Amino acid sequence: MKQTVSLIPAPTVIQPGGYVPAAYADRGTPRTAQAEVAVEAAGKGWKITLSWACPKPVDDIANETDKFIDACAILAPTAADAPWMTMGAPGQAVEGYLWRPDRQEPWQIHAEGLGSVRRGAAAGAKAQGAWSQGRWEIVFELPEWAALERHRQVALAVWRGSDQERAGLKSVSPGWLSLD
Amino acid sequence: MKYDIPKSDRQVSMVLDLNKCLGCQTCSVACKKMWNTDAGTDYAYWNNVETMPGKGFPADIHDPDTAGRNLAGETKRGKLPSIDTGYGRAWKFNHQEALASTAQPVKVWIKPKEEVKWGPNFDEDEGKGNYPKDNHYFYLPRLCNHCTHPACLDACPRAAIHKRKEDGIVLVNQDKCHGYRFCVEACPYKKVYYDHVRQVSSKCIFCLPRVEEGVAPACARQCPGRLRFVGYRDDQDGPIWKLVEKWKVAIPLHPEYGLGPNVFYVPPMSPPQLDDQGRPTGQPRIPLAYLESLFGAAVKPALDVLLAEREKKKRGEPSELMDLLIAYDWNDNFKLAPRHREVLA
Numbered sequence: 001m002k003q004t005v006s007l008i009p010a011p012t013v014i015q016p017g018g019y020v021p022a023a024y025a026d027r028g029t030p031r032t033a034q035a036e037v038a039v040e041a042a043g044k045g046w047k048i049t050l051s052w053a054c055p056k057p058v059d060d061i062a063n064e065t066d067k068f069i070d071a072c073a074i075l076a077p078t079a080a081d082a083p084w085m086t087m088g089a090p091g092q093a094v095e096g097y098l099w100r101p102d103r104q105e106p107w108q109i110h111a112e113g114l115g116s117v118r119r120g121a122a123a124g125a126k127a128q129g130a131w132s133q134g135r136w137e138i139v140f141e142l143p144e145w146a147a148l149e150r151h152r153q154v155a156l157a158v159w160r161g162s163d164q165e166r167a168g169l170k171s172v173s174p175g176w177l178s179l180d
Numbered sequence: 181m182k183y184d185i186p187k188s189d190r191q192v193s194m195v196l197d198l199n200k201c202l203g204c205q206t207c208s209v210a211c212k213k214m215w216n217t218d219a220g221t222d223y224a225y226w227n228n229v230e231t232m233p234g235k236g237f238p239a240d241i242h243d244p245d246t247a248g249r250n251l252a253g254e255t256k257r258g259k260l261p262s263i264d265t266g267y268g269r270a271w272k273f274n275h276q277e278a279l280a281s282t283a284q285p286v287k288v289w290i291k292p293k294e295e296v297k298w299g300p301n302f303d304e305d306e307g308k309g310n311y312p313k314d315n316h317y318f319y320l321p322r323l324c325n326h327c328t329h330p331a332c333l334d335a336c337p338r339a340a341i342h343k344r345k346e347d348g349i350v351l352v353n354q355d356k357c358h359g360y361r362f363c364v365e366a367c368p369y370k371k372v373y374y375d376h377v378r379q380v381s382s383k384c385i386f387c388l389p390r391v392e393e394g395v396a397p398a399c400a401r402q403c404p405g406r407l408r409f410v411g412y413r414d415d416q417d418g419p420i421w422k423l424v425e426k427w428k429v430a431i432p433l434h435p436e437y438g439l440g441p442n443v444f445y446v447p448p449m450s451p452p453q454l455d456d457q458g459r460p461t462g463q464p465r466i467p468l469a470y471l472e473s474l475f476g477a478a479v480k481p482a483l484d485v486l487l488a489e490r491e492k493k494k495r496g497e498p499s500e501l502m503d504l505l506i507a508y509d510w511n512d513n514f515k516l517a518p519r520h521r522e523v524l525a
Contacts (some may be wrong), residue, residue, distance in 0.1 A: 019366045021336035023257035065267065065374050066260035115338045167360040169336050
């Protein structure tokens with residue numbers, strides 16, 4: 001599967017707590033409007049390439065208090081009806097991989113709803129990111145991924161650090177994208 | 181979804197008498213040596229002492245409309261301080277060069293290696309006014325207010341911040357924190373800090389391991405000015421209730437932020453201005469409007485009570501308030517009791 005995806009802003013109104021929905025109510029447009037994604041089987045695993053325009057990359061926030069780093073994530077549902085927008089729900093988990101340019105390896109992530117994301121080492125997974133001429137291109141080399149194999153759906157999230165995006169401030173795919 | 185902030189069974193609290201603060205920073209050092217020695221907390225002061233009038237720390241935190249809650253209780257958008265312009269980076273000094281110069285013909289003095297533009301206490305003792313007629317400043321020690329309606333708690337999308345039911349202490353669970361820093365944004369007092377090495381938020385924990393043993397926080401115990409009082413707000417035999425509720429001389433900093441701070445200040449009674457001949461005019465040096473900009477409208481009645489009680493004491497009449505503030509017996513400043521330790525699941 002290879003396609004260009006128009007992204008939407010993750011709605012701030014559903015974010016947990018009283019602060020983000022009120023303070024960031026004005027985030028009505030996606031900071032990253034579009035991404036290209038290619039998913040292909042690679043042996044028993046997967047090769048997923050994700051790219052998007054990013055004029056002002058932020059790849060290092062060491063020794064800073066007010067800067068946020070670029071990032072992207074790719075998700076798959078572990079249950080057929082797992083909602084992607086809320087990072088799953090109790091009993092309907094989503095899982096995936098999170099890339100950041102300041103890390104050697106991607107994180108493996110698991111969530112059952114907003115605010116429940118757990119990050120951990122991603123055994124056997126690699127992610128290589130490169131920024132060139134106003135674009136990030138990230139290549140994930142992932143091991144066998146049962147959720148993806150079974151449901152054949154992915155969802156995307158992109159964080160633009162220069163716009164202080166983090167957590168629920170992000171651009172996401174408008175739903176699950178089918179591999180078929 | 182807005183977090184419910186359950187009412188704590190009790191609220192541990194602190195009162196600081198600004199008439200007694202020397203600006204010696206013993207509290208800051210005691211706190212920093214105990215809690216903020218990691219590389220990512222170089223710039224962080226869970227407790228700091230600011231010279232007022234001044235820019236505060238981080239810079240400009242006393243400017244109006246910096247986060248907090250509106251009248252409806254909703255949180256307002258705040259700002260993230262920059263480490264350069266808000267906090268100031270830890271400066272590097274020429275220690276090696278200076279120490280090695282002792283046997284040299286020309287002494288090399290210890291000085292920062294780079295041009296310094298801002299940092300904690302950068303404007304220390306500057307103050308305002310015209311010397312010597314009406315110049316003025318006072319010291320304002322600050323720590324987390326362990327608010328009744330904490331904005332930091334509301335701001336965390338991971339519910340990593342909680343307010344302890346047994347004593348109202350506000351804590352960050354750093355195992356859950358992902359370093360998003362909404363809490364730093366939302367706190368108008370800027371008393372949540374970001375550890376950029378561990379990439380988690382950190383804040384004053386009111387020295388909870390000490391409080392659980394019935395011992396006051398390090399900033400309070402180490403204060404040579406004996407200006408800090410620690411106890412529970414509802415303890416009518418304790419100093420907090422007497423100063424806050426009974427005498428109403430201890431008032432919160434920036435009550436307009438709407439967070440219900442649980443750290444209170446006895447406002448400074450400034451000496452009189454002088455006239456052209458150097459005679460006292462009777463007018464206070466610190467403008468009342470300035471104090472009101474920090475402590476709200478309650479500052480005037482608080483000062484009136486303090487002045488009246490001081491006059492009583494001068495006349496040889498008894499004053500419970502003055503005796504309490506004088507702190508003849510330092511142990512009376514602290515009224516805590518050992519409690520069971522919290523065990524996190």
